[in-house]
Amino acid sequence: MDKQDVSRIGMGKIYYVIILLLIGSIIISAVYSVSIGQVSIPFKQSMDILLHTLTNGKVGTLDSVDSESYLNIILQVRMPRVVFALLIGVGLALCGAVMQAVVQNPLADPYILGISSGASLGATFAILVGFGSSALLAQFGVAFGAFAGAMITSMAVLILSSIGGKATSVKLVLSGVVIGALCSSFSSLIIFFANNAEGIKTVTFWSMGSLASASWDKTPILTIVIVLGAALFLFQHRVLNTMLLGDESAITLGINLSAYRKLYMILTSLITGTMVAYAGMIGFVGLIIPHITRGIFGADHKRLMLGTLLLGGLFMIWADILSRTLIQNVELPIGIITSVIGSPLFIYMIVKKGYNFGG
Numbered sequence: 001m002d003k004q005d006v007s008r009i010g011m012g013k014i015y016y017v018i019i020l021l022l023i024g025s026i027i028i029s030a031v032y033s034v035s036i037g038q039v040s041i042p043f044k045q046s047m048d049i050l051l052h053t054l055t056n057g058k059v060g061t062l063d064s065v066d067s068e069s070y071l072n073i074i075l076q077v078r079m080p081r082v083v084f085a086l087l088i089g090v091g092l093a094l095c096g097a098v099m100q101a102v103v104q105n106p107l108a109d110p111y112i113l114g115i116s117s118g119a120s121l122g123a124t125f126a127i128l129v130g131f132g133s134s135a136l137l138a139q140f141g142v143a144f145g146a147f148a149g150a151m152i153t154s155m156a157v158l159i160l161s162s163i164g165g166k167a168t169s170v171k172l173v174l175s176g177v178v179i180g181a182l183c184s185s186f187s188s189l190i191i192f193f194a195n196n197a198e199g200i201k202t203v204t205f206w207s208m209g210s211l212a213s214a215s216w217d218k219t220p221i222l223t224i225v226i227v228l229g230a231a232l233f234l235f236q237h238r239v240l241n242t243m244l245l246g247d248e249s250a251i252t253l254g255i256n257l258s259a260y261r262k263l264y265m266i267l268t269s270l271i272t273g274t275m276v277a278y279a280g281m282i283g284f285v286g287l288i289i290p291h292i293t294r295g296i297f298g299a300d301h302k303r304l305m306l307g308t309l310l311l312g313g314l315f316m317i318w319a320d321i322l323s324r325t326l327i328q329n330v331e332l333p334i335g336i337i338t339s340v341i342g343s344p345l346f347i348y349m350i351v352k353k354g355y356n357f358g359g
Contacts, residue, residue, distance in 0.1 A: 015303055018296065022310040026086065029317045033085075034078040036325060041070050049074050076216075084214035084222070084278070085320040085334075086313040089285060091226040091275050093312025095268045096286025097293075097305060098233055101240040102261050102268075103172040106294075107350070109286030110272045112173060113157055114180025115150050116283070119269075119276035121183040121190075122149020124203050128194040143221070147273030153179055154269040158262065209282035209335025211320055218278055225274045229267060230309055236264075237301035244299065282335045284342025289315055291345070 035046040044064065049071055051059045065071070096109035103113070110116045126145030156179050161171040191200055233240075239260050242250045250257045275282075293308040316334075319341070323332045 015297065015307075019306060019310065022307070022314060026310065026314050026317065029314060029321075030082045030086070033082050033317055033321050034074045036321065037073075037078065038329070039069075039073055041074065042066075045070060046074060050079075080216050080219060081211050081214040081320065082317060083219055084211050085316040087219075087222050087226050088211070088275055088279050088282065089289075089312040089314070089316025089319075090230060090309045091271050091312075092282060092285035092316070093289040093293075093308045094226070094230055094233060094286075094305075095272055096312075097290040097301070097308045098240070098264050098268050099286065100290055101243045101301065102264050104244060104246070105170075105173055106291060107287065107346075108173060108176075109284075110150075110268060111281070111283040111286060112180075113154075113176030114178075114183060115153050115157075115176070115269055115272045116276060116281050117180035117183040117187075118153025118156075119146040119150040119273045120207065120281050121153075121187045122146045122273070123277055123280075124187045124190050125149070127202050128190050128196055128199045143274065143277040146277035147270060149183070150269040150273035150276070151266065153183060154265045158265060207281060207335075208333035209280040209338070210331075210333050211279055211323075212331065213278070222274060222278055225271055229271045232267070234305050234309075237305060240301040240305075241299075280333075280335065282338055284338050284346065285312060285315065285319075288342045288345045 031043060031046050031050060034050070035041045035043050045066065048061060048064055052062055053075060062071075092110075095115075099108045099110060099113060100106050102108075122145035123142050124145075126141045157172060157175045160175040160179065187203075191203060194200060239255060239257075242253060242255050243257060243260070289312045290304070290308050293304055293311050297303040297307050316338075319334050319337045323334045323337050326332060326337075
């Protein structure tokens with residue numbers, strides 16, 4: 001066995017240790033998150049309630065719980081929010097990692113490429129204008145609007161970046177900025193002409209991002225979209241790695257990158273639209289999490305993707321904790337928290353010379 005094989009085995013062990021640490025951190029952070037708030041619940045009692053509930057009474061006991069109200073607070077109010085934070089973090093980090101590979105640019109994410117702005121425009125249209133009286137659209141109007149906006153925006157970015165020749169990473173990013181600004185302008189125009197105070201207040205939610213509307217009723221759709229998307233992309237590491245090498249290398253490997261780019265843009269638009277429909281616009285997560293994970297695990301998507309998903313979920317749980325605890329009795333929009341953390345790192349990435357996918 002040569003030194004390279006020994007090094008590979010050692011790196012593999014470290015990788016699995018870090019993955020286990022991330023999973024453990026998510027579990028501990030989730031319990032801590034449901035323990036704090038206007039009503040403080042002891043950590044051990046929160047753990048007992050969750051274990052008792054998740055195992056259907058086989059593990060854990062409720063004898064140590066001081067108040068029955070703790071069960072409702074944790075299970076009906078705080079736990080849906082933790083699940084939402086975990087799913088949104090996974091989804092945003094996933095879309096960011098995929099977008100960065102698609103456009104071969106480590107500074108890309110759905111926010112930068114305008115997809116989030118398109119989804120927000122669709123949600124704004126659904127809230128303030130509506131889709132009519134159809135029962136189906138009345139039930140899924142906002143989600144449908146956000147998804148349609150994300151899809152149309154992604155297609156517009158692809159078309160615009162392809163005008164005058166082959167789409168390059170620079171043209172894709174610039175096209176995304178332009179389309180995103182255009183979508184934001186249309187959103188502002190709709191708000192300006194809308195005579196709906198309650199609707200305008202709701203739209204403000206989309207522009208800043210929040211998990212305040214989290215509930216078990218909304219969890220199934222979000223779970224299905226994000227879990228299926230994550231499961232799919234976890235097995236796409238070969239294509240994602242090839243995208244970093246460029247089209248010429250892909251041709252020699254027999255991979256049609258153009259078709260995969262379109263497919264990945266559609267899938268990330270679906271995921272982004274769903275997240276915006278439920279949580280509004282939350283920026284920078286899809287940008288900074290893949291970058292941090294790439295610095296830990298390297299550029300190989302076989303290891304990068306799982307680490308990115310877990311770190312994204314952990315990051316959003318703590319961003320939600322900060323949004324609820326930084327100012328007493330005041331809940332800050334979670335988009336503000338992620339932007340305050342992400343902006344300095346984004347500036348660092350721009351200023352740093354020679355940055356590439358190797359981290």
